Amino acid sequence: MRIYNFYKIYKKIKRKEEIILKKKLMMIPGPTPVEQSILDALSKETVSHLDPELVKTLKETLQDLKTIVMTEQGQPFIIPGTGTLAMETALVNALKKGDRLLVISHGFFGDRFVEIARAYDFEVEVLASQWGKIVEVEKITQKLKEKKFSALTLTHVDTSTGVCAPVIEVGEILKKYSETLFIVDGVCAMGGIEERMDDWGIDILFAGNQKAIGVPPGLANLLFSQRALERRNSLGKIFAYYMDINRWLPIMREPGERYFATHAVNMVNALHQGLKIILEEGLEERFRRHQKFALAFQTGLEELGFSILPSQEIRANTVSTVVYPSGIEDLPFREKLYQNGVLVSEGKGVLAGKVFRLGHMGNITENEVIMTLSIIEKTLSDFNYNFKMGAGVGAAENILWNVKKGARH
Ligand SMILES: Cc1ncc(COP(=O)(O)O)c(C=O)c1O
Numbered sequence: 001m002r003i004y005n006f007y008k009i010y011k012k013i014k015r016k017e018e019i020i021l022k023k024k025l026m027m028i029p030g031p032t033p034v035e036q037s038i039l040d041a042l043s044k045e046t047v048s049h050l051d052p053e054l055v056k057t058l059k060e061t062l063q064d065l066k067t068i069v070m071t072e073q074g075q076p077f078i079i080p081g082t083g084t085l086a087m088e089t090a091l092v093n094a095l096k097k098g099d100r101l102l103v104i105s106h107g108f109f110g111d112r113f114v115e116i117a118r119a120y121d122f123e124v125e126v127l128a129s130q131w132g133k134i135v136e137v138e139k140i141t142q143k144l145k146e147k148k149f150s151a152l153t154l155t156h157v158d159t160s161t162g163v164c165a166p167v168i169e170v171g172e173i174l175k176k177y178s179e180t181l182f183i184v185d186g187v188c189a190m191g192g193i194e195e196r197m198d199d200w201g202i203d204i205l206f207a208g209n210q211k212a213i214g215v216p217p218g219l220a221n222l223l224f225s226q227r228a229l230e231r232r233n234s235l236g237k238i239f240a241y242y243m244d245i246n247r248w249l250p251i252m253r254e255p256g257e258r259y260f261a262t263h264a265v266n267m268v269n270a271l272h273q274g275l276k277i278i279l280e281e282g283l284e285e286r287f288r289r290h291q292k293f294a295l296a297f298q299t300g301l302e303e304l305g306f307s308i309l310p311s312q313e314i315r316a317n318t319v320s321t322v323v324y325p326s327g328i329e330d331l332p333f334r335e336k337l338y339q340n341g342v343l344v345s346e347g348k349g350v351l352a353g354k355v356f357r358l359g360h361m362g363n364i365t366e367n368e369v370i371m372t373l374s375i376i377e378k379t380l381s382d383f384n385y386n387f388k389m390g391a392g393v394g395a396a397e398n399i400l401w402n403v404k405k406g407a408r409h
Helices: 006-015 036-042 052-068 083-092 108-119 137-146 167-174 226-235 245-253 265-281 283-303 330-340 366-382 391-401
Strands: 075-080 100-105 123-128 151-155 181-185 204-207 219-224 319-323 355-359
Touching: 036 265, 052 075, 052 219, 052 265, 075 083, 075 245, 075 265, 083 108, 083 151, 083 181, 083 204, 083 219, 100 108, 100 137, 108 123, 108 151, 123 137, 137 167, 151 167, 167 181, 181 226, 219 226, 219 265, 226 245, 265 283, 283 319, 283 366, 283 391, 330 355, 330 366, 366 391
Parallel strands: 100 123, 100 151, 151 181, 181 204
Antiparallel strands: 075 219, 204 219, 319 355
């Protein structure tokens, strides 16, 4: 089966000269739409990475990162790079060659930990779920009883399947295994779904910029517990230079005092503003909004005949994997949807051609939720699909505003 990603769709539509010159809604699971104030921060004059103003901004940003994941004891690191750099940084600072790693994989990004671990000759074992489901917690408990692991990785939200992992439960189990560091990939969760680093016993937690944080891609944002910092020290020499957190530690503890590598000055300004927006909205409020938007989308889409891959209890609030109803083909649908004004992502791996992925995180508003559903309805009608026009939008309005279609006020 030939699967087209956005680039191929874009080229094809452009070739046909069917591009309508209007702003598209970018409803992919990252990068997410960026607020103007963040773009303004990004375009501030580039100053020295040792400039007092920049140093102050970096200090505040490091503190705000701690606030967002509710840690007192965690050491934040903001490093130029992406989510994948953060994944690799987490592993190389937690394990040495031959150490055993347990990967809990709920999809494409869980599997990525396995590839990284193999590249460094770590001993890796995997507990993988069927895509759209989660690994049962009992299986994890059993595995930990069988063997000793130096670390365990869990992807909070696997962006390929839209599944949200039981981070709290796994953290509880790991409290009995003091030799096992708990590494959580928060790339598709941080800033949109609650993450309590200290309370949940997380040792290494990280995200990029470009998803629920709502900032353009370009930084790897990590937090290490004191236990994780001690683990790094106990490893001695590691096979990394740029990714060695001990080289970054003095910079993060006393920005401006020392040089290790030139910081991404403009990106720091952008992240600073992105985190301020999150804190101004309020963490509780922001998590509630993500939950509401997810429910509005998922209910609206189900009303139209789509289904959501994961079952209700394990659905993420940041991204949905949406299964097509019979009669609707992936590529023509996504092409038409894009022409009509909404960009969504293709299914990954075994889900390619069967689902599209819809991002609903970061700084989007109710307007984007309603417009996206409305344009999905228009696109369905372009294919003469049999459905009740307005049903999806109506269901979402009901959740967002508690209004019933046809109700008189
Ligand atoms: C859960 C998860 N982890 C890791 C990554 C890798 O991040 P990046 O693409 O920024 O390298 C992604 C990217 O989408 C992701 O969704």
